[in-house]
Amino acid sequence: MKSKPMGALFGVLALVAILAIAPSAFADESEQYVTISKGDSSSQGCVDAKNCFDPMILTVAPGTKVEWKNADTASHTVSSGKSSDNETTWGSVFYSGDLPLKAGQTYSFTFNDPGTYDYFCTLHPWMTGQVIVAAAMPSPPPSPSMSMTMLQAMSSDQSETVTIDTTPAAPTNGQPLMISLNFTDASGNIHHQNYAITVTQDGNDILSNVTGHTHTGLDTQTTHALTSSDPVDIKVTLNGVGLPNTDPSTWTGPKGDMISFHVVPEFGSLASIVLTIAVISIVVFTAKTRVLPRL
Numbered sequence: 001m002k003s004k005p006m007g008a009l010f011g012v013l014a015l016v017a018i019l020a021i022a023p024s025a026f027a028d029e030s031e032q033y034v035t036i037s038k039g040d041s042s043s044q045g046c047v048d049a050k051n052c053f054d055p056m057i058l059t060v061a062p063g064t065k066v067e068w069k070n071a072d073t074a075s076h077t078v079s080s081g082k083s084s085d086n087e088t089t090w091g092s093v094f095y096s097g098d099l100p101l102k103a104g105q106t107y108s109f110t111f112n113d114p115g116t117y118d119y120f121c122t123l124h125p126w127m128t129g130q131v132i133v134a135a136a137m138p139s140p141p142p143s144p145s146m147s148m149t150m151l152q153a154m155s156s157d158q159s160e161t162v163t164i165d166t167t168p169a170a171p172t173n174g175q176p177l178m179i180s181l182n183f184t185d186a187s188g189n190i191h192h193q194n195y196a197i198t199v200t201q202d203g204n205d206i207l208s209n210v211t212g213h214t215h216t217g218l219d220t221q222t223t224h225a226l227t228s229s230d231p232v233d234i235k236v237t238l239n240g241v242g243l244p245n246t247d248p249s250t251w252t253g254p255k256g257d258m259i260s261f262h263v264v265p266e267f268g269s270l271a272s273i274v275l276t277i278a279v280i281s282i283v284v285f286t287a288k289t290r291v292l293p294r295l
Contacts, residue, residue, distance in 0.1 A: 035071045111131060149165065164236075164261055171230060181220070194248075195238055206232075
């Protein structure tokens with residue numbers, strides 16, 4: 001009688017855990033803070049301490065909002081430019097306003113364009129700072145371990161091993177699937193491997209080659225563009241080792257031996273969280289009720 005309330009309880013706990021994890025998992029550091037003067041700015045003491053604006057030099061990514069807070073007893077302004085520039089250019093990019101910031105007041109500005117932005121306090125021109133907006137770095141090309149997935153299987157007599165790598169790692173709608181094949185034996189390689197390969201998705205052939213041959217044991221096959229991100233089935237048939245222009249009856253090694261691979265979509269980070277919580281909930285629920293849940 002208590003199993004249903006317990007199940008509901010763990011369902012609620014799973015949801016709470018997801019909501020608790022999600023904000024930290026997807027948090028975006030899009031806001032930075034600068035403190036205006038920690039000392040008596042009128043004596044220029046903060047210049048020697050380099051804390052008129054703290055931090056004095058701030059590096060941010062494009063799209064970051066920077067907020068200045070006046071922690072001094074005196075009033076201040078935040079104006080783009082340098083005091084040595086022509087006054088007509090002061091504050092041309094950002095400016096906290098003609099009314100100075102009093103103690104505890106704040107001013108913010110969002111930096112979208114890469115570049116170096118000097119700024120200062122128009123009331124105390126020795127108080128200077130700088131915001132460097134770094135250009136977004138291009139994503140590095142994926143390493144083989146990131147862009148490929150490795151699957152391995154052996155022939156029925158265990159004399160040959162077939163290894164496949166796929167790019168991308170998971171079936172992706174609209175993209176072809178490149179399949180790298182590696183045929184090896186006990187000595188570490190196979191020369192002149194004959195094979196057939198068939199790749200299907202959702203019951204449709206997206207690659208069919210019955211006359212595959214590799215001189216070195218390494219070969220690559222590419223499918224048509226996938227019509228979905230559903231799992232892909234790859235079947236490799238070993239047809240023997242020998243030169244393709246010779247009598248197939250003289251070929252050695254396994255013949256007609258079919259090896260199957262199943263390439264499935266990858267879990268996203270949130271799906272992994274949900275899956276983990278679900279497994280934990282089932283384990284705890286089973287321990288509490290001492291019965292196996294019906295799946």
